[in-house]
Amino acid sequence: MTSLLPKSGAPLEHYVSTAPFDPLSVEAMTEAQTKVYQASQLRLMWWKFKRHKLALVSLFFLAALYAMITIVEFLAPYNLHTRNVDYIHAPPQRVHLFDKGEFVGPFVYGRTLTLDMDNLRRIYTDDTNRVEKLRFLCSGDKYRFWGLVEGSFHLVCPAESGQLFLLGSDRLGRDVLSRILYGARISLTIGLLGVTMSFVLGIVIGGIAGYRGGTFDLITQRVIEVLQSIPSIPLWMALAAIMPVTWSPILIYIGITVILGMLDWTGLARAVRSKLLALREEDYVLAAQLMGASGSRVIGRHLIPGFMSHLIATATMSIPGMILGETALSFLGLGLRPPMTSWGILLTEARSVSVIAFYPWLLLPTIPVIFVILAFNFLGDGLRDAADPYK
Structure with missing residues (x-):
């Protein structure tokens, strides 16, 4: 096999490649090609991953969920074990912005309770005369943040004398949301x-x-x-x-x-x-x-x-x-x-x-x-x- 190394005392031309110029060599690459050539494996994977739109949306959705669970006590309107015995099996409430044509801001209507003795059900009806404005960044139910620190600060709270069940309540009057x-x-x-x-x-x-x-x-x-x-x-x-x-x-x-x-x-x-x-x-x-x-x-x-x-x-x-x-x-x-x-x-x-x-x-x-x-x-x-x- 012929040695690939130049002979001793060979002229400098032996060290210079005489092969034809490769148009895809690093020197001939465009800026975009150079960027791909120099990218790491993780960066290449990220570029390919971004083309999968559903996967990208899912990544941000899951990241938001996992960030949310770190501050659940702040996001939840009520404590996990808070019971409202006057609102057992209450249906979800709608949030309104306007009352009788006037802008009031986010609020829910108060509710009145009647008993359906034929079907043994509780019937809740909205009382449009009771406007219960929602409070934001407010003090509400007390909790222990991650079971360690006492707190009562919430993102949203019901009105001072009202209730808020955006997704209804269960058999013990606990907020489903x-x-x-x-x-x-x-x-x-x-x-x-x-x-x-x-x-x-x-x-x-x-x-x-x-x-x-x-x-x-x-x-x-x-x-x-x-x-x-x-x-x-x-x-x-x-x-x-x-x-x-x-x-x-x-x-x-x-x-x-x-x-x-x-x-x-x-x-x-x-x-x-x-x-x-x-x-x-x-x-x-x-x-x-x-x-x-x-x-x-x-x-x-x-x-x-x-x-x-x-x-x-x-x-x-x-x-x-x-x-x-x-x-x-x-x-x-x-x-x-x-x-x-x-x-x-x-x-x-x-x-x-x-x-x-x-x-x-x-x-x-x-x-x-x-x-x-x-x-x-x-x-x-x-x-x-x-x-x-x-x-």
């Missing part, structure tokens, strides 16, 4: 914590199985097949039912999170295993092994980062399943328990057909569940497309 906002904190965080646990388990178990192979890989695949063959809901119910009734709400929350995380790692583990089976034969892996790198370092520093974007997209799409799992368990009475509140617990108020027929606003907690599930699915689609090098 406030309870939906408080429930978002539990339902949204339980998905993130569960996915974090399944993410770690999937990467560790799938990584070892794909890199080492052998007996560990064989046992892991059989365990994954057994877990995936069992219907999810009955398995969740069985594990949730064995939790002692004496556990505190915090322990129940941790237990539900562990159950959801422990049963959701199988799909991610298989994806990691299949990738590592293909990548472990690459030259850079052999080079790392020859330099004395341990198996954990090869997996963590050389193999996993190569397809981390795909793992993030996969994890994002598994969060909706966690939220639905918690909602289903709580709705069936096997999940979280009062005084904790989640969207699933709120839906237990609407178990009866007669309740839904008379008080349909008790089904309103399903709306945020639907929107959050759709947003996570759109976000996962966008991340998957952005991480795909062939798109």
